[in-house]
Amino acid sequence: MNTLGAIFRELIGLFVDDGSLALAILAVVVFAGVLATLMPQFPLAAGAILLFGCFGVLLANVRRAAQR
Numbered sequence: 001m002n003t004l005g006a007i008f009r010e011l012i013g014l015f016v017d018d019g020s021l022a023l024a025i026l027a028v029v030v031f032a033g034v035l036a037t038l039m040p041q042f043p044l045a046a047g048a049i050l051l052f053g054c055f056g057v058l059l060a061n062v063r064r065a066a067q068r
Helices: 002-015 019-038 043-067
Strands: none
Touching: 019 043
16 A cells, blocks of 8 residues: 555656646636636636746746755
8 A cells, every 4th residue: 555655646746746836827727717707708818817827937936946
C-alpha cells in the first residue's frame, strides 16, 4: 500500500509541480467561466481574462522562482 501511495504522489507530481501555480490558474479559469456565464454578450472579455490572467500568473510564478 505504501508503494501504491508513492506511485500516486509521483503521478500527481507530473501534472502539478507547483501547487500555487495550479491553484492560481484554476482561479483564473473559474473567474473567466463565471464572467462568460454572467455576461454572454462579451465573449472576448472572458478570452482576454484567460489569456492575460494565465500569462500574468505564469510571469509571477517565474519571477518568484527566480528569486529563490
